[in-house]
Amino acid sequence: MAGEKVNLTGAKETLLLTLYGKALESRLPNSLLRDYFADEAVRNIDYDFSRLKVDNNLGIGLAIRAKTLDVCVQDFLARNPDAIVLHLGCGLDTRIFRIDPPAGVDWFDVDYPEVIDLRRKLYPVRDHYHLIASSVTEPGWLNEVPRDRPAIVVAEGLTPYLGAEEGQQLFSRLVGHLSSGELVFRCL
Numbered sequence: 001m002a003g004e005k006v007n008l009t010g011a012k013e014t015l016l017l018t019l020y021g022k023a024l025e026s027r028l029p030n031s032l033l034r035d036y037f038a039d040e041a042v043r044n045i046d047y048d049f050s051r052l053k054v055d056n057n058l059g060i061g062l063a064i065r066a067k068t069l070d071v072c073v074q075d076f077l078a079r080n081p082d083a084i085v086l087h088l089g090c091g092l093d094t095r096i097f098r099i100d101p102p103a104g105v106d107w108f109d110v111d112y113p114e115v116i117d118l119r120r121k122l123y124p125v126r127d128h129y130h131l132i133a134s135s136v137t138e139p140g141w142l143n144e145v146p147r148d149r150p151a152i153v154v155a156e157g158l159t160p161y162l163g164a165e166e167g168q169q170l171f172s173r174l175v176g177h178l179s180s181g182e183l184v185f186r187c188l
């Protein structure tokens with residue numbers, strides 16, 4: 001098998017399950033998500049996805065939750081074309097490519113360094129797109145993020161991996177740093 005070798009463990013490895021589910025759903029003729037970047041990424045990763053036991057039903061569930069958050073982000077960007085997007089625990093999710101935000105928007109994908117390294121290998125660069133290689137629980141990464149623009153913070157499948165205190169501290173830091181915005185997340 002050719003492709004990018006992946007050696008992720010623990011919470012990081014779970015990104016392969018969500019990526020694969022979205023890729024599978026996108027192969028269906030009536031796909032909701034049409035996540036062709038995810039499908040391409042799966043084809044370029046050297047990993048035995050069959051061991052994850054993901055089927056079309058799970059893929060459809062993952063696609064629905066991803067689409068729900070996509071619509072929230074699109075709605076916010078329609079109201080705030082100069083916004084920033086903070087996508088926390090992004091994994092290999094391709095939300096930026098699905099949404100294709102206008103040029104006035106700056107987008108920040110945040111995840112652990114190993115995950116961000118993998119993103120750099122699999123996905124193209126684009127203007128106004130920033131990758132932050134850090135645990136979201138580290139206080140320093142927010143220094144890279146502008147304070148003075150409307151912000152939407154989106155997190156999909158991240159919060160189960162944060163302890164109660166870590167989660168509270170993260171949300172307090174976000175609220176303290178950003179001047180205005182919205183937070184959308186899926187807890188499971």
Ligand SMILES: C[S@@+](CC[C@H](N)C(=O)[O-])C[C@H]1O[C@@H](n2cnc3c(N)ncnc32)[C@H](O)[C@@H]1O
Binds near residue numbers: 093
């Ligand atoms: C279930 S995956 C979801 C990935 C992506 N959001 C999606 O929906 O496809 C969980 C993600 O959260 C990330 N994660 C967990 N704890 C994190 C932390 N403290 N800082 C940054 N990312 C974290 C993992 O690396 C992984 O990419």
